[in-house]
Amino acid sequence: MWSFARSAVRAYRSSFIGSFLIVMSAAALLSANGVLMESGLRGDAPLLTTVAASFAGTAILVVVLVVASTFASALRQRNAQFALLRAVGATPTQVRAMVTAEVAIVFALAAPLGAVPGLFAARLLTPVLESGGIVPGGFELAISPLPVVGSLFLLFPTALLAARLAAREVTKASPTAAVRGASVEPSSLSGARRTTAVALLVSGLLVAGTPFIVPGTLGSAAGATSAFLLISAAALAGPAVVGMIARRAAHATRSSSNAAVMLALVNSRGFSRRLTTAIIPLALFLALGTVQTGVNGSMVDAAGMQLRAGLGSAVVITSADGVTTEQAAAVASTPGIDAVVASSTVPAEVKVDSDEDLGGLSWEQTGLRVVSGGMSGLVDVGVTAGSMDDLTGPSTIAVSSESLFATGKGVGDTVELRFDGGAEVSSTIVAVYDRGLGFGGYIIGESSLPSSDREAAADVLFAQGSADLAPIGLQTVSVDDYVDETVAGAASQQELGAILLFVLIFFLAVAAANTLVMLTSARRPEFVLLRRIGTTRRQLASMISVESVFVMVMAWAIGTLSVIPALVGVAYGMLGGFSPAIEWPVYGALSGAVVLITSAATMVPARIAGRARNR
Amino acid sequence: MISSTMAGPARLDSAVRLVHLTKTYPNGPEQVAALQGVSLAIQPGAFTAIMGPSGAGKSTFLNLAAGLDTPTSGQVIIGDTDITELSSDAVTRLRRRQIGFVFQSYNLIGHLTVSENIQLPMLLDGRRPDEQWQQALIDSVGLTGMTERLPSELSGGQAQRVAIARALITRPTVVFADEPTGALDRRTGEQVLDVLRGTAKRFTQTLVLVTHDPQVAATADDVQFLADGRLAGELVAPTTSQIAARLVELGR
Numbered sequence: 001m002w003s004f005a006r007s008a009v010r011a012y013r014s015s016f017i018g019s020f021l022i023v024m025s026a027a028a029l030l031s032a033n034g035v036l037m038e039s040g041l042r043g044d045a046p047l048l049t050t051v052a053a054s055f056a057g058t059a060i061l062v063v064v065l066v067v068a069s070t071f072a073s074a075l076r077q078r079n080a081q082f083a084l085l086r087a088v089g090a091t092p093t094q095v096r097a098m099v100t101a102e103v104a105i106v107f108a109l110a111a112p113l114g115a116v117p118g119l120f121a122a123r124l125l126t127p128v129l130e131s132g133g134i135v136p137g138g139f140e141l142a143i144s145p146l147p148v149v150g151s152l153f154l155l156f157p158t159a160l161l162a163a164r165l166a167a168r169e170v171t172k173a174s175p176t177a178a179v180r181g182a183s184v185e186p187s188s189l190s191g192a193r194r195t196t197a198v199a200l201l202v203s204g205l206l207v208a209g210t211p212f213i214v215p216g217t218l219g220s221a222a223g224a225t226s227a228f229l230l231i232s233a234a235a236l237a238g239p240a241v242v243g244m245i246a247r248r249a250a251h252a253t254r255s256s257s258n259a260a261v262m263l264a265l266v267n268s269r270g271f272s273r274r275l276t277t278a279i280i281p282l283a284l285f286l287a288l289g290t291v292q293t294g295v296n297g298s299m300v301d302a303a304g305m306q307l308r309a310g311l312g313s314a315v316v317i318t319s320a321d322g323v324t325t326e327q328a329a330a331v332a333s334t335p336g337i338d339a340v341v342a343s344s345t346v347p348a349e350v351k352v353d354s355d356e357d358l359g360g361l362s363w364e365q366t367g368l369r370v371v372s373g374g375m376s377g378l379v380d381v382g383v384t385a386g387s388m389d390d391l392t393g394p395s396t397i398a399v400s401s402e403s404l405f406a407t408g409k410g411v412g413d414t415v416e417l418r419f420d421g422g423a424e425v426s427s428t429i430v431a432v433y434d435r436g437l438g439f440g441g442y443i444i445g446e447s448s449l450p451s452s453d454r455e456a457a458a459d460v461l462f463a464q465g466s467a468d469l470a471p472i473g474l475q476t477v478s479v480d481d482y483v484d485e486t487v488a489g490a491a492s493q494q495e496l497g498a499i500l501l502f503v504l505i506f507f508l509a510v511a512a513a514n515t516l517v518m519l520t521s522a523r524r525p526e527f528v529l530l531r532r533i534g535t536t537r538r539q540l541a542s543m544i545s546v547e548s549v550f551v552m553v554m555a556w557a558i559g560t561l562s563v564i565p566a567l568v569g570v571a572y573g574m575l576g577g578f579s580p581a582i583e584w585p586v587y588g589a590l591s592g593a594v595v596l597i598t599s600a601a602t603m604v605p606a607r608i609a610g611r612a613r614n615r
Numbered sequence: 616m617i618s619s620t621m622a623g624p625a626r627l628d629s630a631v632r633l634v635h636l637t638k639t640y641p642n643g644p645e646q647v648a649a650l651q652g653v654s655l656a657i658q659p660g661a662f663t664a665i666m667g668p669s670g671a672g673k674s675t676f677l678n679l680a681a682g683l684d685t686p687t688s689g690q691v692i693i694g695d696t697d698i699t700e701l702s703s704d705a706v707t708r709l710r711r712r713q714i715g716f717v718f719q720s721y722n723l724i725g726h727l728t729v730s731e732n733i734q735l736p737m738l739l740d741g742r743r744p745d746e747q748w749q750q751a752l753i754d755s756v757g758l759t760g761m762t763e764r765l766p767s768e769l770s771g772g773q774a775q776r777v778a779i780a781r782a783l784i785t786r787p788t789v790v791f792a793d794e795p796t797g798a799l800d801r802r803t804g805e806q807v808l809d810v811l812r813g814t815a816k817r818f819t820q821t822l823v824l825v826t827h828d829p830q831v832a833a834t835a836d837d838v839q840f841l842a843d844g845r846l847a848g849e850l851v852a853p854t855t856s857q858i859a860a861r862l863v864e865l866g867r
Contacts, residue, residue, distance in 0.1 A: 259738045259739040259741060262738055263739075270727070532683065532722065533716070533722070533781070534707055534710050534739050534740070536704040536707045537703070537707075539739060
């Protein structure tokens with residue numbers, strides 16, 4: 001069995017190179033992510049744990065989908081060979097064992113080659129982690145073999161399952177049926193597959209509706225995952241959908257005398273499975289980029305909107321080095337200015353969940369907004385219960401409704417706080433408010449803060465009225481300018497997220513291109529046959545162009561359709577509107593990339609294959 | 616042999632003319648000649664069989680004559696066009712208009728239906744097949760009612776009938792067949808051959824057939840023998856035993 005597998009690896013070099021590359025980059029991606037996660041847990045950098053964990057969710061989903069589809073398409077090309085083996089006496093068990101052996105060979109070589117560099121590549125992120133304030137300066141990432149083991153643990157069964165599923169069609173059928181059926185792919189779906197696709201579709205649409213019920217970032221984050229559910233539904237239903245559309249298109253162009261278009265469409269009709277494996281990674285590429293940037297963008301927009309609404313007609317008073325207590329007192333006594341609120345941010349960890357301590361996980365890193373002075377009439381954070389005036393009392397806190405979501409807590413309950421100096425405080429909730437994105441999840445009165453953690457200078461003052469404050473070294477800014485500045489700052493804080501997202505969509509782009517190259521290279525015999533019966537090179541080239549346009553359009557349509565429900569939900573949850581939260585420049589760039597990847601990855605190998613002589 | 620008064624696809628002296636055709640392959644530092652100076656003219660409407668021992672150059676001969684391969688030197692004239700002077704794409708275009716080819720291994724496209732496979736050379740040429748002609752052809756090769764099947768749903772004999780119909784759909788100047796019954800059992804082979812021969816005759820189609828079966832060759836108007844890359848004589852309307860005797864002689 002091993003010698004068979006070894007010679008298969010040699011004979012199908014191009015498709016193995018494809019699988020090899022994908023396993024390598026998948027292992028690198030997962031082990032780098034694992035390093036971040038492990039360092040966060042060990043090095044007591046809870047924010048790093050949070051970021052790495054939230055990235056891991058998406059990354060694992062994407063990697064599993066990609067690895068599975070790569071192995072499936074690499075092995076599907078060889079159905080004819082497996083059928084032949086069955087016909088000459090290989091039992092289904094032997095064919096399965098061979099597939100397992102081949103997957104194992106690829107893994108044994110590729111996974112270490114990817115995972116080990118991935119461990120060290122994570123270190124490249126240290127500067128970004130430091131500048132984004134996710135880890136303290138001088139933080140060392142912990143390097144251990146655990147992430148490598150973890151990524152193998154995840155990838156190997158995935159690949160094995162996908163490979164066996166791909167070979168299953170052959171191993172299930174009788175040898176003769178297998179030999180006969182090997183050249184065409186059925187576009188019909190099995191009952192279980194259809195049921196799963198429908199279930200995924202329905203749950204995708206339901207999940208997309210979460211923001212209509214659950215408020216704020218939580219609901220939106222949940223809603224955003226609907227894009228993946230819908231893509232998975234498309235992946236399962238793909239052969240039927242692609243086959244149907246190609247059949248319709250072939251029917252519609254029946255009277256056309258353009259042979260290239262006709263051939264391309266009947267090819268798509270006949271190989272809907274093969275095409276689905278090419279379309280899905282591309283659609284995922286578009287969907288992932290669009291949905292993540294859309295969610296991030298609308299989160300920033302929503303924060304700006306809440307801030308603007310909450311500040312109303314206030315003026316914002318700042319200086320480059322913060323506002324000292326003396327300056328604040330001077331402002332308060334300036335004629336024409338009244339109702340001054342000083343605001344600053346203090347880092348702290350919050351434990352909302354009163355459950356057992358789950359390692360470092362139940363303490364959540366956050367920033368507390370510390371205010372002094374009466375907020376009523378000046379800053380409206382959208383109080384839904386209690387009163388912000390009670391913040392003057394000892395050990396009190398106001399919490400956004402989102403931070404309290406699903407904890408079952410409300411006014412009168414307590415929240416545990418832990419500060420940098422190690423001081424732990426148990427604060428009583430006196431108010432619950434809505435505008436958490438704009439003003440932060442927690443607001444605390446200065447008097448409730450341990451004295452060691454009080455800042456020397458406030459970040460800003462919010463006040464009413466107008467006066468020239470230049471003599472005491474302060475400037476007034478309009479609310480609009482202040483909001484714009486804050487929003488720009490928030491966007492740059494998402495740098496790490498943006499880098500991780502870029503790595504992930506780059507991985508997807510490689511995977512999509514790789515699948516297309518594998519599929520096109522494997523069609524060499526078909527191209528030779530077409531040349532033999534009188535297809536010119538130009539016709540072959542235009543046939544391939546039409547096919548790649550078909551792939552492009554399908555990928556673009558599936559990618560777009562699968563994110564729209566999520567982005568409509570997010571837009572509603574964050575901004576209260578119904579127009580989907582799409583970052584148009586990003587969407588445009590990703591759509592362009594889909595076109596580029598598809599054309600490059602089909603035309604180039606097709607040119608090489610097309611050079612084949614006609615005999 | 617076949618009178619030129621019959622309505623052939625083109626009124627020419629020859630459907631195919633080969634002039635001093637030579638093909639050599641590099642083999643290390645040396646050149647191995649697969650075909651050496653073969654000259655032959657095939658009359659329109661004739662049925663010619665090409666025979667010879669293995670390695671005599673039969674397949675090379677057929678591939679060169681059909682424009683599937685280019686000769687090292689010499690000319691291949693189909694109708695009145697010298698295809699050795701054409702570009703590769705021009706040869707392809709001429710092939711699909713004027714040459715039909717029936718391969719031993721059917722070479723049908725697996726995901727196209729029977730009728731799509733048959734129409735393919737026409738479609739590639741940007742033409743729509745004449746419905747009546749296509750139907751006549753399908754009836755003639757005995758595929759009536761099977762036009763919507765896929766090749767995987769056909770028997771070997773049926774698949775080869777599809778290939779024959781595909782070769783004839785364009786009313787080519789000449790049809791080449793490379794051991795078209797080689798992969799079939801004798802009975803099916805005979806039926807398929809009857810179909811090929813009968814259809815060619817019905818539509819006055821020039822037919823060049825490579826075979827190693829004397830019985831098959833005996834039904835041809837004339838038989839050309841190939842040995843060691845050269846023509847080794849001709850038999851006009853021979854009997855099976857004449858052919859067999861000649862083959863034994865050549866094999867020595």
